[in-house]
Amino acid sequence: MIRVLFILEQHLGHRTYAENLRFGFARQPQVQAQWAEITYYQAGGLIERLPLPKTVRGILRGRQQVRQALRQAEYDVALFNTQAPAAIAGGIVRRRPYLIATDITPRQYDEMASFYHHRADRPGIESSVKHWLNRRLFQRAAWVLPWSHWVRDSLIREYGVHPDRIQVIPPGVDLSRWQPTRDRMPGHFRVLFVGGDFYRKGGPTLLAAIQQLPIPVEVHLVTRSPIEPTASVYVYRDLTPNSPRLIELYRQADVFVFPTQAEAFGIAALEAIACGVPVIATPVGGLPDIVRDGVNGFLVPPNDPTALAARLRLLGEQPDTRWQMAQAARHHAERYFDAVQNAARIAKLLAQAANVTTGLCFPKPSYDESSR
Known part of the structure; x- marks a missing residue:
């Protein structure tokens, strides 16, 4: 039995990742999981009342949450879902072996700073020290688990992590819930967009492309942004991750469109292919x-918008092509993005890091360089 402490940030797409990770590890009997949610905030807390900038208060609260989890839990190995909570915790992180799973490196995040309302570090001593600390944190990890090959390349090139200690393990989804349907409702060509930040994720590009199409289209937008519905545009603001209503929107879509300007991974696109929906x-x-x-x-x-409109028109006017892509989408999800299979892969690496022999068989890793 492996005692694993999962330390999980709860912002942006990491809430969905955490939920899917819980699902996958609930089916790994060799793992005794403990879960620490890092929110960087505590309602009514003393830190939150300090006369400090909000960002500083958040870091202090996050540090307190991470260090408390590491001190109180009895565990063999820890897994962090980004390097940030491990970095702010300090030297206590090294008391046990640890793994870091991440959708983006700090350098990559800085490159996308303007899209995320993030202030990138300016060149100088502070930036150099932070980069050195992050390099050391990644290099000391027993394993680093990037979600994508894009992140893998950055870890090797910019952080000096040895390729032999990197395994690309993307988020998985519950393929028994996220699956195609045979009960498709009749109607116009249905386009689905899911993105909390409508503008960063390319919503305006989608709406501009729709105006160029000569075929009737229904557009379904799931977003937090204040977008107003029209006769052919439906807007949903109250849907939660993995909810039945959200899954049904995916299953009824003919195509999922995600013309994002900046993105670390794109779990929404992953959910689409799991439902057998082609993605642009x-x-x-x-x-x-x-x-x-x-x-x-x-x-x-x-x-x-013109390039997007051309691809939308092709899929709208060629149902056979759309069907072939739908079959390929589901197959791709089953091969690489199964939450249970990917959790088993992580469990094997956790056992190696903790030097624990489980006596169980694990699936052979399939998401390696040959899959690119």
Whole structure:
């Protein structure tokens, strides 16, 4: 039995990742899991009342949450879902072996800073020290588990992590819930978009592309942004990750469109292929690992409504092509993005890091360099 402490940030797409990780590890009997949610906030807390900038208060609260989890838990090995909570915890992290899974490196995040309202580090002593600390943190990890090959390349090139200690293990989904349906409702060509930040994720590009189509289209937008519905545009603001209503929207879609300008991975696109829905996305971040251009969807340049409209028209007017891509999408999800299979792969690495022999068989890793 492996005692594993999962330390999980709870912002952006990491909430969905954490939920899917819990699902996958609930089916790993060799793992005794403990879960620590890092929220960087505590309602009514003393730290939150300090006369400090909000960012500083968040770091202090996050440090307190991580260090408390590491001190109180009895564990053999820890897994962090980003390097940030491990970095702010300090030397206590090294008391036990640890793994870091991440969708993006700090350098990559800085490159996308303007899209995330993030202030990138300026060149100088502070930036150099932070980069050195992150390099050391990644290099000391027993394993580093990037979600995509895009992140893997950055870990090797910019952080000096040895390739032999990197395993690309993307998020998985519950394929028994996220699956195609045989009960498709009749109607116009249905386009689905899911993105909390409508603008960063390319929503305006989608709406501009729709105006160029000569075929009738229904557009379904799942977003937090204040977008108003129209006669052919439906807007949903109250859907939660893995909810039945959200899954049904995917299952009824003819195509999922994700023309994002900046993205670390794109779990929404992953959920689409699990439902057997072709995806049109941009070649940003880890999306090329999900969308194989011309196979289970298309990759188009960001901010290019004309290119997007051309691909939408092709799928709208060629149902046979759409069907072939739908089959390829589901197959790709089953091969690489099964939550249970990917949790088993992580469990094997956790056991190696903790030097624990489980006596169980694990699936052979399939998401390696040959899969690119």
